[in-house]
Amino acid sequence: MxxxxxxxxxxxxxxxxxxxxxxxxxxxxxxxxxxxxxxxxxxxxxxxxxxxxxxxxxxxxxxxxxxxxxxxxxxxxxxxxxxxxxxxxxxxxxxxxxxxxxxxxxxxxxxxxxxxxxxxxxxxxxxxxxxxxxxxxxxxxxxxxxxxxxxxxxxxxxxxxFAMTALFLVIFTEQWLAARRHRPALTGLAAGLVCLLVLGQDRFIIPAMLLAAALLVPGAQQPEKEAPHEP
Amino acid sequence: MSPELHTFVLVLVCAGVTIALRALPFVVLGRGGGQPPALVRRLGQRLPPAVMAILVVYCLRGTSFAALSGWLPALAAGAATVGLHVWRRNTLLSIAGGTVLYMLLIRWL
Incomplete structure (x- = not known):
């Protein structure tokens, strides 16, 4: 232990x-x-x-x-x-x-x-x-x-x-550097920003997650060998 | 109901809804030993980077461009965090560097 x-x-x-x-x-x-x-x-x-x-x-x-x-x-x-x-x-x-x-x-x-x-x-x-x-x-x-x-x-x-924001940023950066395909990260970023601008800061996060999920579901399984969420 | 009891009930409701939200995927998806459907597995793989991006946006949602102090500390500290991390790949250094810079900037500006 x-x-x-x-x-x-x-x-x-x-x-x-x-x-x-x-x-x-x-x-x-x-x-x-x-x-x-x-x-x-x-x-x-x-x-x-x-x-x-x-x-x-x-x-x-x-x-x-x-x-x-x-x-x-x-x-x-x-x-x-x-x-x-x-x-x-x-x-x-x-x-x-x-x-x-x-x-x-x-x-x-x-x-x-x-x-x-x-x-x-x-x-x-x-x-x-x-x-x-x-x-x-x-x-x-x-x-x-x-x-x-x-x-x-x-x-x-x-x-x-701010340590929390920095933690999310560091993990985002890790995932970005490790991944060959950046579509999930960019989709999330775009969904977050668009929903924030359209819906305002109090109610954007769930629509943003739904939008990102909806955009990420379609598309065939990519032959992505590396585990996408490991540094 | 006494005020304390009312508060206690509200705490239980809040806890119950939160637990239900966290547990729902496990209750609904892929029970009985079988693997979850391919669509769900795909989503589970692709979500983490998207969720991280949305959480970053969520943390910075209060950014305002009306005054320097409304955006510079968070954006400069965020850029420093990412820059440090690309440079040294040391999680603690990146987080400590970004956070200290942020704490200094919000006092100076």
């Missing part, structure tokens, strides 16, 4: 930076709304969805109804519907760990797992599970810490959440 843990710790450092800071920000926000760290622990433990948890604080303080909350969650987290498709067989092959792997499929964990090529001397299943577990651990730890600190954060870390 030691080797896999050390490897997973190194792989998840970018998520550590982003999740710890965003988690703290969430915990602080929640405590300002009158809900202390046990609530942060509960929400980060069972919801585990970054931007939706911030939206949830607004729903809670606004006294929103069940229907509103369900619809808002569908709208904000709808993109997660697309992530499982990449790992259908991989996660099923992990047996008892499969339900947790499915549950913990956030944007950041999805990105790390997509770009994962475990060294041959490590147990691949254990490594994937550790990456997923560590990511949630960072998120929960950040949230609880934020809930305890309240608004008295000892330093100004504004902007450290």
């Amino acid at each position: 030691g080797k896999e843990l050390r490897y997973a710790l190194r792989r998840t450092v970018p998520v550590l930076c982003g999740y710890l800071f965003l988690g703290i920000a969430f915990g602080v926000l929640l405590s300002q709304a009158g809900y202390g760290w046990p609530w942060a622990l509960l929400i980060s433990g069972i919801v585990y969805a970054g931007s939706m948890q911030f939206a949830l604080v607004g729903l809670i303080t606004g006294g929103a109804g069940i229907m509103t909350t369900a619809l808002m969650t569908l709208a904000v987290n709808g993109r997660h519907l697309f992530y499982g498709v990449t790992f259908l067989e991989r996660f099923r092959a992990m047996g008892r760990a499969c339900p947790y792997m499915v549950f913990s499929l956030t944007d950041e964990t999805y990105s790390l797992l997509c770009s994962e090529s475990t060294p041959p001397d490590l147990d691949p299943d254990r490594t994937l599970l550790l990456i997923s577990l560590l990511d949630q651990l960072y998120w929960v730890a950040g949230s609880v810490l934020g809930g305890i600190l309240g608004a008295s954060l000892p330093f100004d870390a504004t902007g450290i959440d």
Whole structure:
């Protein structure tokens, strides 16, 4: 377990930076709304969805109804519907760990797992599970810490959440350099930009994913020998 | 319902919908030991680069060109991240470099 843990710790450092800071920000926000760290622990433990948890604080303080909350969650987290498709067989092959792997499929964990090529001397299943577990651990730890600190954060870390953007950019670059065909990447970029310009920043992401998926489905299987999502 | 109970119910609803979204592909596609259809496998292979591109757009969605401070930090730091990565192929270096530059720029501009 030691080797896999050390490897997973190194792989998840970018998520550590982003999740710890965003988690703290969430915990602080929640405590300002009158809900202390046990609530942060509960929400980060069972919801585990970054931007939706911030939206949830607004729903809670606004006294929103069940229907509103369900619809808002569908709208904000709808993109997660697309992530499982990449790992259908991989996660099923992990047996008892499969339900947790499915549950913990956030944007950041999805990105790390997509770009994962475990060294041959490590147990691949254990490594994937550790990456997923560590990511949630960072998120929960950040949230609880934020809930305890309240608004008295000892330093100004504004902007450290750019680590998430940088993580996505790095994985995008890796995939770009490794792939011979760039149609999927360019399709996603075009779908994202067009939908952002047409629909605005609050509701573009699910249409963008649908558009990209619709554009990528047709076309015969290319004789693409290299695994397309490995660096 | 007490306010605490109402909040608890909202948390459960939010968690339930999120889990349902993440689990749906596994529930619907390729059950019973068989392989998922070719179309789904193809989509699963081609989606990651497209999803990464859309997530980058999503992260930068708040970019505004009205003032220098609305676009320069994110775009310069993003370019630095990609540039560093093409140059050294070191994930931590690229992410740390881009993030530090971003944090400096939002303070200076």
